[in-house]
Amino acid sequence: MMHGFENKRVTEHVMWVEENTESLLECAARCGQHDLAVTCGYNPNTLECVAYSARFTDPSTVAYVDNSKYRMYSLNLVTVTAEPPLGICDTSDDCPVVDTECMEGECVCNITQVFSYAVAGCVQGCSQYSKTFTKFAGRVIWEHDDLLLGTLTEDECQAACVIETSIVCKTAQYSPVTSLCVLSSSGWLDVDVSDRATRESYNIHIRHCDF
Structure with a gap:
């Protein structure tokens, strides 16, 4: 606000x-x-x-x-071009930037990294966050729920993360099965390995850096 x-x-x-x-x-x-x-x-x-x-x-x-x-x-808007910022791909071999992979035809930072608009590459921490995300289907973080919001769409869950002021929202987790949205101030590498999981019923959205 x-x-x-x-x-x-x-x-x-x-x-x-x-x-x-x-x-x-x-x-x-x-x-x-x-x-x-x-x-x-x-x-x-x-x-x-x-x-x-x-x-x-x-x-x-x-x-x-x-x-x-x-x-x-x-809205903390950053300019995003029509072409994915890290390029398009058929396989991960098409992605020349370090710590990237091919996902649904787009080169993205792997889940251990965060995309930064300033360096046009992948980093491990942000001082400021943008309004865009990378979605990793079937991944979830346990035991680090700051806010639980129900009956939302996946886009609304991302929007909730962007406008939330009570925490620095780093990840938005969404269940297409239950429409549950979970906002967290923890990133993938901020939590113990035991708290990271693969679950088909969840998608994790990792927020990009705006610096």
């Missing part, structure tokens, strides 16, 4: 307004589907979701109207 903008609805740089948006998570997921959206606004009373094409840091520098319960959130 963007502090200083509580109960203020910015009226500049509005891309679109969606009505009847049932939750903040749904709003964040809708905003996240648009590459140019970098800020998202939501009012749980009016169910309006607003996407903005600019970042805002100081309410005194922009036009706004008073709007009770309205909150604004930074």
